[in-house]
Amino acid sequence: MTPAPLGQLLGALRARLDAVRGVVGNRQVTDGGTVQRTTSDLRFVAGLALGLYVLFLVLSLLGGFQSAEAVTSRLQSVTLLALVYVMLTLALNLQWGYAGLLNLGVAGFAAVGVYTMALLSLPADGLGLGLPLPVGILGGFLAATLLGALAALPAIRLRADYLAIVTLAFSEIIRLLIRSQPASEFTIAGQRLGTGGTDSLDLPPNPVKSLLYENPDQGAFVAVENPTVIGDRLFTAGEAVGFGPSLVERVVYAVLMLAVALLFYWLLVRVGNSPFGRVLKAIREDELVASSLGKDTRRFKIIAFAVGCGLMALTGMLWQMEGGGSTAPTTFEPELTFFVFVALILGGSGSNTGSVVGGIVFVAVLLEAPSFIQRIVDTQFGVPSAPETLFDAFTGVDPFLGYFLSDTNISALRFIVLGAVLVYLMHNRPEGIFGGRTEIASPIDLSDRSGTEGDES
Amino acid sequence: MSTREESGGVLSSVELNPLAVVLGSLAVLLFADLGRRLVTGKLPVSTLATFLWEGVVFGMAIGLAGIGLAMTYSILQFANFAHGDYITAGAFTGWLAAFVVAGLGSFGLSGLVLVSDTVPTGELGINVFATPLAVLVGLAVASASSAGLALALDRVVFKPMRGARGISLLIASVGVALALRHALIVLFTGSTRSLTTDVPGQTVAIGDGSVTVGAHEVTLVVVAGALMLSTHLLLRYTKLGTAMRAMADNEDLALVTGIPTERVVRTTWLVGGALTGAAGFLIALESGSMDPTFGWDLLLLVFSAVILGGIGSVYGAIVGGIIIGITRNLSLVWLPSELVLVGAFGVLIFMLLVRPQGLVGGVKTV
Numbered sequence: 123m124t125p126a127p128l129g130q131l132l133g134a135l136r137a138r139l140d141a142v143r144g145v146v147g148n149r150q151v152t153d154g155g156t157v158q159r160t161t162s163d164l165r166f167v168a169g170l171a172l173g174l175y176v177l178f179l180v181l182s183l184l185g186g187f188q189s190a191e192a193v194t195s196r197l198q199s200v201t202l203l204a205l206v207y208v209m210l211t212l213a214l215n216l217q218w219g220y221a222g223l224l225n226l227g228v229a230g231f232a233a234v235g236v237y238t239m240a241l242l243s244l245p246a247d248g249l250g251l252g253l254p255l256p257v258g259i260l261g262g263f264l265a266a267t268l269l270g271a272l273a274a275l276p277a278i279r280l281r282a283d284y285l286a287i288v289t290l291a292f293s294e295i296i297r298l299l300i301r302s303q304p305a306s307e308f309t310i311a312g313q314r315l316g317t318g319g320t321d322s323l324d325l326p327p328n329p330v331k332s333l334l335y336e337n338p339d340q341g342a343f344v345a346v347e348n349p350t351v352i353g354d355r356l357f358t359a360g361e362a363v364g365f366g367p368s369l370v371e372r373v374v375y376a377v378l379m380l381a382v383a384l385l386f387y388w389l390l391v392r393v394g395n396s397p398f399g400r401v402l403k404a405i406r407e408d409e410l411v412a413s414s415l416g417k418d419t420r421r422f423k424i425i426a427f428a429v430g431c432g433l434m435a436l437t438g439m440l441w442q443m444e445g446g447g448s449t450a451p452t453t454f455e456p457e458l459t460f461f462v463f464v465a466l467i468l469g470g471s472g473s474n475t476g477s478v479v480g481g482i483v484f485v486a487v488l489l490e491a492p493s494f495i496q497r498i499v500d501t502q503f504g505v506p507s508a509p510e511t512l513f514d515a516f517t518g519v520d521p522f523l524g525y526f527l528s529d530t531n532i533s534a535l536r537f538i539v540l541g542a543v544l545v546y547l548m549h550n551r552p553e554g555i556f557g558g559r560t561e562i563a564s565p566i567d568l569s570d571r572s573g574t575e576g577d578e579s
Numbered sequence: 580m581s582t583r584e585e586s587g588g589v590l591s592s593v594e595l596n597p598l599a600v601v602l603g604s605l606a607v608l609l610f611a612d613l614g615r616r617l618v619t620g621k622l623p624v625s626t627l628a629t630f631l632w633e634g635v636v637f638g639m640a641i642g643l644a645g646i647g648l649a650m651t652y653s654i655l656q657f658a659n660f661a662h663g664d665y666i667t668a669g670a671f672t673g674w675l676a677a678f679v680v681a682g683l684g685s686f687g688l689s690g691l692v693l694v695s696d697t698v699p700t701g702e703l704g705i706n707v708f709a710t711p712l713a714v715l716v717g718l719a720v721a722s723a724s725s726a727g728l729a730l731a732l733d734r735v736v737f738k739p740m741r742g743a744r745g746i747s748l749l750i751a752s753v754g755v756a757l758a759l760r761h762a763l764i765v766l767f768t769g770s771t772r773s774l775t776t777d778v779p780g781q782t783v784a785i786g787d788g789s790v791t792v793g794a795h796e797v798t799l800v801v802v803a804g805a806l807m808l809s810t811h812l813l814l815r816y817t818k819l820g821t822a823m824r825a826m827a828d829n830e831d832l833a834l835v836t837g838i839p840t841e842r843v844v845r846t847t848w849l850v851g852g853a854l855t856g857a858a859g860f861l862i863a864l865e866s867g868s869m870d871p872t873f874g875w876d877l878l879l880l881v882f883s884a885v886i887l888g889g890i891g892s893v894y895g896a897i898v899g900g901i902i903i904g905i906t907r908n909l910s911l912v913w914l915p916s917e918l919v920l921v922g923a924f925g926v927l928i929f930m931l932l933v934r935p936q937g938l939v940g941g942v943k944t945v
Contacts, residue, residue, distance in 0.1 A: 151818045217702040276932045277931070278722065281935075283657070283658045283746065283749055284656065284753075284886075286746075286749065286929070287886065287931070288927075288928055288932075290879065291879055291882075291927050291928055292928065294924060297926065298918060298921050299918070299921060300919070301917075302917050302921075303917060310888065328897070332753040380615075453903075463750065463753070464754075492818050522906055530764070530768075531764075531765050534761035534762075534764040535761070535765065535768075537758065537760070537761035538758045538762055539759050540757055540761070541753075541754040541755060541757035541758025542754065542757070543754070544751065544754030544757070545736050545751050545755060545758075548740065548743075548750055548751040549736075549739055549740065
């Protein structure tokens with residue numbers, strides 16, 4: 123590609139971004155209603171997603187994925203991960219963007235949800251209580267909400283950086299407890315329960331399995347022999363385009379996740395514009411003023427924190443139940459929390475649309491693209507086996523490039539880039555891609571003074 | 580009116596106290612149980628003494644590592660999440676130097692420079708008695724490199740953000756932590772490598788058993804103690820120390836008085852970084868092995884120490900470190916070893932909730 127079209131493309135993108143941000147030139151466009159803005163935001167997100175799909179399609183083809191099934195499978199996993207991060211980022215935005223509460227325990231609260239659900243809904247002859255899955259999911263949500271409230275209740279009066287340390291310690295305690303020997307299997311009142319310790323724990327079959335198979339409890343190979351009516355239709359349709367049953371199941375799951383993510387977005391936009399959300403924004407801007415106006419700021423902050431924790435748990439459960447449906451304590455290391463933070467800061471804290479864009483861009487560009495690029499370089503240039511150490515890479519006959527493209531190093535390089543991006547953002551654009559947009563706390567536009575000006579002139 | 584205020588005061592103290600009372604009585608119960616175990620002989624005195632000694636050793640290391648964190652916390656007013664990786668970076672460069680000094684000529688340079696796990700440490704034979712020079716050079720290089728790294732990162736990352744809110748600095752430091760840790764993984768590979776050969780320890784008979792006191796444990800305690808004492812002298816009796824304390828107290832006032840605040844900030848990073856690097860080197864020396872994430876894994880413990888002692892207080896960090904070290908090892912009496920960190924983090928949360936100003940008590944002495 124020559125530089126000129128690229129520049130044009132970037133210019134067009136920036137104009138589009140500015141239009142969505144509500145800034146043309148230096149003037150604020152007052153379009154009044156939130157509905158209009160939400161629609162245009164959704165259109166922008168859809169456009170962004172479409173553009174990324176095209177990009178990843180090209181990347182997968184270049185990377186040597188030939189069949190439609192392989193490409194779709196790869197795109198499905200990127201989509202699912204993007205949706206997970208969008209949902210986690212939205213939940214974190216409620217806490218950090220709206221209420222100004224720095225929660226470094228995202229991973230811990232998600233883990234509470236997942237493992238509570240497992241304890242409640244795994245079969246009674248296994249490690250669980252054998253309750254229906256909806257009860258388990260509700261239980262996981264409530265457990266995380268309650269723990270969130272419990273953690274926030276005393277910690278909320280602390281300084282923001284203390285809260286950060288408390289939540290990080292809290293999340294590590296949860297992870298250490300889950301993976302400990304005593305918790306891996308214990309018996310209460312004759313009922314065998316457990317978290318599986320450091321091993322991975324099989325979760326109850328997800329709702330999509332119940333939708334597609336008559337006997338979702340059986341292994342995938344057996345269950346596929348006996349599909350439901352809907353399952354049968356979908357599998358036949360999948361066969362027509364060359365998709366196996368397991369891919370059909372995963373695509374349906376991604377669609378379900380998309381629906382839940384949209385629900386999250388709608389819910390959080392509603393919350394943001396509700397009287398409750400306006401108080402939260404007021405607290406974020408100036409807590410003293412909010413409390414002087416008679417608002418019980420502590421109560422508002424605790425509720426926002428607890429609900430955010432519950433949403434994180436819900437996301438965690440839906441994420442871990444996908445596909446094979448197993449979970450492990452390594453999933454919930456503090457890295458997960460920092461990833462979500464980078465996504466939120468990238469998008470712009472305080473903005474729901476920003477959270478969505480941040481989640482998508484983070485997963486696409488920072489998490490997933492490197493492995494695609496690694497694969498492309500591998501297949502196109504045929505890099506020989508990676509040298510063992512950096513020293514060999516410099517001195518030996520082995521290529522320099524190969525060292526940095528080995529699996530462990532590409533993952534490490536990704537973290538280095540992540541760190542640099544975070545520092546760059548804090549230096550140059552602490553408000554994120556969408557943070558420059560002012561979300562007005564009042565339902566009517568206070569800056570629009572045309573009426574009073576008209577009277578005076 | 581006054582009665583209402585009074586009842587309000589009582590109410591608020593009651594509101595705060597149940598937590599403190601519950602947790603406090605829990606602590607009393609634990610100590611009673613400890614006494615019971617000692618009397619009934621369930622817990623031999625020698626085992627308890629071993630726990631305490633190892634706790635003190637570990638606590639000195641954490642306390643030394645915590646001084647740097649407490650210094651930057653009090654002068655720059657932010658929680659530096661990259662501090663754990665400063666520990667690791669210092670340890671790696673220090674051990675690089677120690678390996679080169681001990682093994683140059685007998686082993687391939689590439690393995691030595693990368694502190695590689697392919698170097699047979701048994702033959703390299705680093706310990707305080709066999710290769711005191713390598714250990715000394717390593718300690719010096721670790722301090723110098725961590726100080727240099729802290730200065731460089733301050734110049735690139737934190738200096739452009741002077742005056743920003745503590746939270747922005749905290750988030751930037753998370754970025755630094757991620758990048759630094761994984762840069763070390765790319766440079767040195769992520770493997771766990773062993774570093775030293777064992778030195779026979781001195782056994783001290785206590786009660787019905789004995790406590791083994793290792794040479795590297797003593798080295799750690801002595802060096803850390805000496806460094807802590809020098810920090811105390813530096814802060815107490817030099818102009819620089821006075822300037823640092825003044826700045827921690829009130830930065831604007833310090834600037835008005837003519838203290839070159841920017842230079843004090845640089846010196847803070849320098850001193851804090853050097854102590855952190857030394858701590859990293861000593862921790863690796865004592866445990867005999869390291870990997871590129873060990874500093875990060877210690878970070879929450881260092882935070883615990885600093886918060887326990889009262890954020891921003893150097894003496895608090897030292898006291899806090901020793902308490903955290905003893906807590907971590909003493910909780911082995913009740914908890915399985917994989918859960919001892921839970922005990923230490925529990926102390927951290929308890930402290931933040933009950934007495935956020937720390938043990939030393941809200942006075943920022945640097």
